[in-house]
Amino acid sequence: MSEPRGGGCAGLLTGHLLPVLVAALFLLPLLWMITTSLREAGLPPPRTIEWLPESPSGDNYAAVFELLPFGRYLFNSLAVVTLAVPLTIITASMAGFAMALLERRSRVALVVLSVALLMVPITALWLTRFLLFSWIGLTDSLLALAVPSLAGSSPLFVLLFYWTFRRVSPDIFEMAHLDGAGAISVWRRIALPNALPTTIAVAVLTFILYWSDFISPLLYLRDQGLYTLPLGLRQLQQLDPTDWPLLMAGAVMLTLPAVLFFLVVQHLFLGERGFSGRRR
């Protein structure tokens, strides 16, 4: 552990009260999103903070589907994620693995490159990526949204796998190699199966990345039948910009899968077990 013990009043505060308050604070936006979405349609905005609406109603959720083909949007979002997450895990873990096993000079160069790539502002790329995609006819298809997964989706994921594989003793890989296994084989049969926490973390982060992606669909998709949920929510806002319960209903539908997915697996990399797997 990395801190000396503290006791008494200060300890009680930081140990129990403060974390609870902080956690509650961070959960407030989600809570308000849900309670606002349950407010009856057509009413004027509430005058007090409504912790729970007087007559909760699911009207808004039904209204969302009446106004827009949200079911279709959900399907499209799922399609993109279903393609992007496995692809990302494959390409990012392959790259991370390779980086971890190369000799020092190449390895350091690649790490520096990856860290530098993390620094490239995406805003510097939208425009020209859009132009590139439209020149090769890739716009207006869900594939355009999933394309980054072919390259590992983000240098961050590659680095995560890199750090994970670096912690493994090189003897294990050496033994496999001496047995005659090629690099890919070792990756597939030894490295990846032993990196489960990292794989799950990357899977979750990738899911959230593609599920929430707003800018790519905004730029690349023209056919409304291909819209994903974030774009659908934006459309909802344009139809009725101040109908808060309606918008929150749409927001809940967009948010809940991401949050639920996260909560189910978060203990693997936020909990103690997850961290014990990451210590030196």
Next chain:
Amino acid sequence: MRNPPSRLIRSLLAAALALVTLTGGVAAQADSGSVSFMVFGDPAELAAYRELVEAFEQEHPDIAVELIHIPSMSDYRLRLGADFAAGDPADVVLINYRRYAPFAKKGVLEPLAPYLRRSDVISDNDFFPVATDPFRWRGQLMCIPQNISSLVVYYNRGLFDAAGVAYPSDDWSWDEFLETALALTADPDGDGMTDQHGLGVDPSIFRLAPFIWQNGGELAVLESGLRPIRLALDSRAAREATEWFVALQTEHGVAPDALAEMAEGSESRFLNGRTAMFLNSRRGVPTARRIDGFEWDVAALPTGVQQAGILHSDAYCMAAATEDKDAAWAFIEFANSPVGQAIVARTGRTVPSLIEVASSEAFLDPGAAPANSGVWLDTLDTLRTVPVIAAWVDVEELTGDELRRAFYGQASVDEAIDAMITRTLPFFAGEES
């Protein structure tokens, strides 16, 4: 845990690829016998166009129409621009007269005048001139207008009755308009926050224009060749009108202020019975017909020094890149025939541009709200248009920014007028008419 990950991954990949291939690339190719038709509007408006498309497909079973619907106006605009830029627009698109000029200028629209001449079903004379004129580019009719809508006052009869205020008359004055709005602005629970507003209006130059004209002012200064060279908002008459318009909020408080508008938009307030009057064109009717909490009707704009209204019109345009132009024209012709225009008129979406249909029951049905639909026809002679220049969208955007500042009390009217003129100057330059 040795093999499952990769096998699982592989099968997931295959399934995903199949999924994406199935759903990707749905953009329609224009084969002969098929037409893509792009429209904007909320679900009520979409229903109108659906009916039209179905009726057309019954009459022309050999032509399939793909209806592309973009709910929001601004997305529609972006989509139009992007589509034309990519060289792959829908075959038939609805474009407003304020927005078609850049496309006409770039030559990406197919002039429809020759088709109209050859048509047996409709001819140029069948339309109201005030509707077709704005769509003549360099003397040639580019698009067929569906609409001669204009700005009117939607009002909530229930709120008028409750406050004992007389309904608007046909020739009510600016003063009467203001008095009515004041009488209908109230704070029943006395908490300092206005609960009911007398008026809801979008502070844009498109809403302000008729009031400027009514006060004897002009929107743009015209050069000798009738080419607009700059905004004319600094004239005495225009300034007066702008001050009066802005004062509706800043001084009299009959319209919601910035905070109130952010909390609940004016249109929503009207539809939910919390605002007595709302300025809008015929476009608002399909949605308004879904109101069930109160009775509503429409009235003409008030009259200033003179009468003036502002044209709202969109038209069916054909893309020059369309492959099957004859099929596209068949659809446009049907949509603007008495039969087609009657279908859309019945849904309340349009004030038909065909003279014959406008005076028919399709539009003037006494059983369909609003009861006073005739007001759109009665005020036809007073309708004027904004200047049709390629960069008008930019002008509207910039003037909107400045006007909003003044309307919400964040800048003086003089400051706003000066900024509007200066900032829009570059957009009038380089215009050949």
Next chain:
Amino acid sequence: MRRFSLSWQAGLWAMLLPYLVGTLLLVGLPALMSAILAFTTYDALTPPVFVGFANFRLLAADPIVTTAIGNSLVFILLAVPLRILGALGLALLLLRPRRGVSGYRAAAYVPTVIPDVAFALIWLWIFNPLFGPVNVALGALGLPQPGWLADAETARYPFVVMSVFQIGEGFVVLLAALRGLPREYFDAGAVDGAGRWGSFRYLTLPLLLPWLALLTFRDIILTFQWTFTPSFVMTGGDPYYATMFLPLLTYEEAFDRFRFGAGSALMLITFLLSAAIIGGIYLLFRRRGYTADV
């Protein structure tokens, strides 16, 4: 690894191909195109026309551009320190393996998981000047209720608050870093009589410095572009350009007005600005005699 065969090496490099080639095509190529297009006029309808520095001259003369640059810089100045400190504070607070700490950590991470569009809309409501929870609470306490997004003076603060709620990544990184600190240092420190604060200041903090530096650099970049979705969804730049940030302006130039040349020039400016800030901070760190070592 010298003992590994050539085919092994080849296999490794082959595994790197998707990442490297993909990144080259998806990042390198567009970046290069940007740099070139910045010196042209291009509306995507007709081929690009070379115009030299004209775009930059026009942009420099445009008050909205200078406003956007100012807004972005001020935002970074406000948001980044708060985010880093927030992440550090969270990591320290939730460091010790107590019962339920996993739940608290998850709760702190939740806002980061909420998709951008939904996140923007919920805060649009939360900061609604008349009926949103923030002003209702302020009103109940008798405090003044600012206009937030309706008022040019206060419009940037909701954005700052929003960005501080999404510190999940930094939080996890620092958590991992703190967990990884070698125990011997602290035991020795305790023996020497260092108190909690002393131990933190002279032991923990210097050891964390590489991570904090890396996090700060990445955060500056992230924060620069983070403003796009919130400003696009919540205000569109209003009121009167108070929330017009560089990414939003870039988008409008390119996709609203089809001025891809000017848009590319703006992107180049954004990139150079962030590089300059990072370079400056890096030099600052180096002068203090420390080097980043991962």
